[in-house]
Amino acid sequence: MNKMCLGIPGRVVKVDGNIALVDFGGITREADASLEDVKPGDYVLVHVGVIISKLSLEEAQETIEMIKELIEQ
Amino acid sequence: MKEIVIDPITRLEGHGKIVIKLDENGEVQKALLQIPELRGFEKFLVGRTAEDAPQITPRICGVCPWAHHMASTKALDDLFKVDPPEPAKKIREFIYNVFMLEDHAIHFYVLAGPDFIVGPKAPKEERNLVGIIKKLGVDLVKNIIVTRKKLRNLEQLLGGKITHPVMGLPGGVAKPLSEDDWKICYETSKEALEFAKFTLETFKNVVLSNDEYVDLIKSDAYTHKTYYMGLVDEKNQVNFYDGKIRVVDPDGNEYVKFDAKNYLDHMAEHVEPWTYVRFTYLKGVGWKGFVDGKDSGIFSVAPLARLNAADGMATPMAQEAYKEFYETLGGRPVHHTLAFHWARVIEMVYAAERMMELIEDPDIKDPNVRKLPEATPDVGIGVVEAPRGTLIHHYETDGKGIIKKANLIVATQNNSARMVLSIEKAAKSLIHGGKVDDGILNMIEMAFRAYDPCHACATHSLPGSMPLIVRIYDKDDNLIKEIRRD
Incomplete structure (x- = not known):
């Protein structure tokens, strides 16, 4: 294979009801926040517009480092 | 809180691109699917310790971390030629079914729900849990959210972390199931079974009782x-x-x-x-x-x-x-491609029943959960059924277990050719004499949702829609129409 679904962490910017604004390194997207309790500053994974998990800062950082390394190869 | 700069991803284009080429009569000649992907993942594994692979692979692939964790762990069993004790296999299979149920439930209610529960022609604003609440009531939706949280809680309990599990080791699992944890697993399994049964009933009541939906599932356009x-x-x-x-x-x-x-x-x-x-x-x-x-x-x-x-x-x-x-x-x-949804609900029932069977098996509490690997590693291949299909991890290492070569066959890849068939069929039925029906995007989207592809583009989509661009070119390669959804 050379394709892979990406779990790129995004950072929640604001939450309005069940919709959150998520920042993926400069690209912001609205995402459904019904499944997880999120607040601004949280790192999250989004799949097809739905926040499916919340990451600790450490988990998010490790993942981003890994993706950076992957891209720079 | 410290902020992390996520710069590299701005270079990733977030859309799935569909290119349709017409012939001299304006009929569809061929359809192409172009998906932006981050490449080089297998190369990334080269030079790393194979034993780290079950932690590395779920980090990259956040949509179904447990599938990669488990396929990778099983590849390590094979690599070190060690057969885990039965209790370890049962713990693994139990938590794996928890994950399958959780992932299928999100897909059914949140991602596919709009097509079948709310209705295939529902407006975009209702293509989410809000629309589902309108149709099924707020109590049910609360139940979905609570059940999912409880399932995630089991993943955390047994896996160490939800998104990046650290449970699987070559030859077994990191820890036996304690009496306290067992009780939580047992209670949640009972609730999960009720939830899965309820989901099947809901599917029958809402979808199967509606002839329009059943005709849609059976229609040739999706076959x-x-x-x-x-x-x-x-x-x-x-x-x-x-x-x-x-x-x-x-x-x-x-x-x-x-x-x-x-x-x-x-x-x-x-x-x-x-x-x-x-x-x-x-x-x-x-x-x-x-x-x-x-x-x-x-x-x-x-x-x-x-x-x-x-x-x-x-x-x-x-x-x-x-x-x-x-x-x-x-x-x-x-x-019928749209029958994927019904099949997914049947698998939810199976996953919940299997959880119950495994947790009621006295063996699962046996503390003998690890057999230490002793053989010299060379080649290891592991397989599981991920929510989105058959997933294979294949590593080749030196005698110290450093990866020399890795090959991953991921689930969505196995459905990609069939996805192209779906696009082509949609195009052929909705484009004639150079005239393009705008409904083509909806039709493609509906087929895509059935497969639930985990492409990179899915990461950046808006709630309830697939980020797609359809470009149609005439015989001389002039762009005649572009339809997009962001």
Whole structure:
């Protein structure tokens, strides 16, 4: 294979009801926040517009480092 | 809180691109699917310790971390030639079914729900849980959210972390199931079973009682006669965690059954110049282009394919549902892409019943959960059924277990060729004489949602929609129309 679904962490910017604004390194997207309790500053994974998990800062950082390394190869 | 700069991803284009080429009469000549992907993942594993792979792979692939964690762990069992003790296998299979149920539930209620529960023509604003609340009531939706949280809680309890599990080790699992944890697992399993039963009832009440939906599922526009692949147990029943890979032909007869370690004898990858996607196909049948039928090596994976590739389900309620499924849709195999949703619900019932069986098995509390690997590593291959289909991890290492070569066959890749068939069929039915019906995007989207592809583009989409661009070119390669959804 050379394709892979990406779990790129995004950072929640604001939450309005069940919709959150998520920042993926400069690209912001609205995402459904019904499944997880999120607040601004949280790192999250989004799949097809739905926040499916919340990451600790450490988990998010490790993942981003890994993706950076992957891209720079 | 400290902020992390996520710069590199701005370089990733977030759309799936569909290119449709017309002939001189304005009819569809061919359809192409171009998906932006981050490449080089296998290379990334090279030079790393194989024992780290079960932690690395779920980090990159956040949509189904447990599938990668488990396939990777099983590849390590094989690499170090160690067969885990039975209690360890049961703990693994238990938590794996928890994950399958959780992932399927999100898909059914949140991602696919709009098509079937809210209605295929519902406005975009209702294509989310809000629309589902309107249709099914707020209590039910609360129940979905609470049940999902409880399932996630089990993943955390047993896996150490939810998104990046640290449970699987070559030869077993990191810790036995304590009495306290067992109680929580048992209680949640009971609730999960009720939840899955309820979901099946809901599906029947809302979808199957509506002739319009049933006609849509059966419509030729969403039908492709391909081969189907899935893991089966010794009785040829569906199993997510272990078994042999079985393939049935478009008539439903067994074509081949093999151990995952022999996958390269049966599966090959086809490359097209217009996309990074490598299309897997059956080696024995051969690549004949994007066509269906018995002479074409294109196969399909994921819920519908698993049901088609098996002779039945291993648990009673799921088996009942399995029989009803084939009776309603005209016998095995079912070739209708939109039947993926129903198959997914049947698998939810199976996952919950299997959780219950495993947690009630006294063996699962046995503290003997690890056998230490002693053999010198060389090659390891592991397989599981991910929510989106058959997933294979293959590592080759030096004598110290440092990865020299890695090959991953991921689930969505196994459905990619069939996805191209779906696009082409949609295009052919909605484009004539150079005139393009705007409904084409909806039709493609609906087919895509059935497969639930985990492409990179899915990461950046808006709630309830797939980020797609459809570009249509005439015979001289002039762009005549672009339809996009962001």
